[in-house]
Amino acid sequence: MAMIADRAGVGAGTIYRYFENKDVLIAELHRELEEKMTAAVGKGYSKEMPIRVRFLHLGTSLLKYFIENPLEFRYLEQFHNSPYGVDYRRDKILGKQEGCNIFRDLFEDGVSQQVMKDLPLVILFALAFGPLLAVARDHILGFIALDEVLIVWTIEACWDGVRR
Amino acid sequence: MAMIADRAGVGAGTIYRYFENKDVLIAELHRELEEKMTAAVGKGYSKEMPIRVRFLHLGTSLLKYFIENPLEFRYLEQFHNSPYGVDYRRDKILGKQEGCNIFRDLFEDGVSQQVMKDLPLVILFALAFGPLLAVARDHILGFIALDEVLIVWTIEACWDGVRR
DNA sequence: TAAAAAAGAATGAACGTTCATTCCTATTTT
């Protein structure tokens, strides 16, 4: 909190005029980033395209977005690996809520049209996003240098994982 | 550290007779767990089997191991997502070291025998372990209940991701 | 009895948060 106040050029106590406490600040920042990310990824996307095209579009968009916004990626990842994020996911998965509609819709369509494997949604998510996140992390940490083709190949390999 | 001492039935200072500091303790525990895990996963494994069989064997063994040892899994995951783990991976990847030999050998064999995609090792690792870790996490957190068949299907899907 | 090991109280740094005070701007009063 002290560092945030510093970077904002503001006194330590001022933060608490805008955010009740640290947890609220973290949650609100997460909401904002996820909204921004969803908007960016959804650009040029249409539900009318074939499943495979939709998948490749969302996958590459997302991976590119993470690579171009490494700080946001790091934040989202830390959030998801923290108790905040676990609670968040628990609400979303068990609550059958709205969130992550784009992705959920895609997988549900894919399964019902028999072009994706008939596996639980959670597993399809893991097959698609597991490698994507791992690769983004490795790129940001400098373990690999992703370029346009490598990105496409990676997402296509993810597609091989989920497709029937 | 206080909790660890308590659980060990030992005074707070005693730990420091066996471990220089917390970092060393963390690193040594990690080494021990990884060794144990590698041993467990390597059981019944042979380099002479076909690539696909080797992959499915290691994958299912690893996933089952994580599911049966959730505490170890949580520890290994936290370690890898921490600065300790990032430094550890950096040494291993950029240093071209020995570690993770079983897996590395498998992927190198797979690529050279043209049965796996010709992608950088790091990406093949991501395609194989990304979903595996995600699925293990989701199981442990109670978001899904993995049984024998679901485990096999998941690993087979991972195989579809890496295979040519 | 000397040396090694264990114990746990003490230490100090770091953290999130609070609160009495100051500062700034807008409104009211002279």
Next chain:
DNA sequence: AAAATAGGAATGAACGTTCATTCTTTTTTA
């Protein structure tokens, strides 16, 4: 027009707590 007042925003020192580590004392071992 100038002075006085009010109210909300900002400040940063101070607080209580937690944590890894150290230090001194006590106990065990050889």
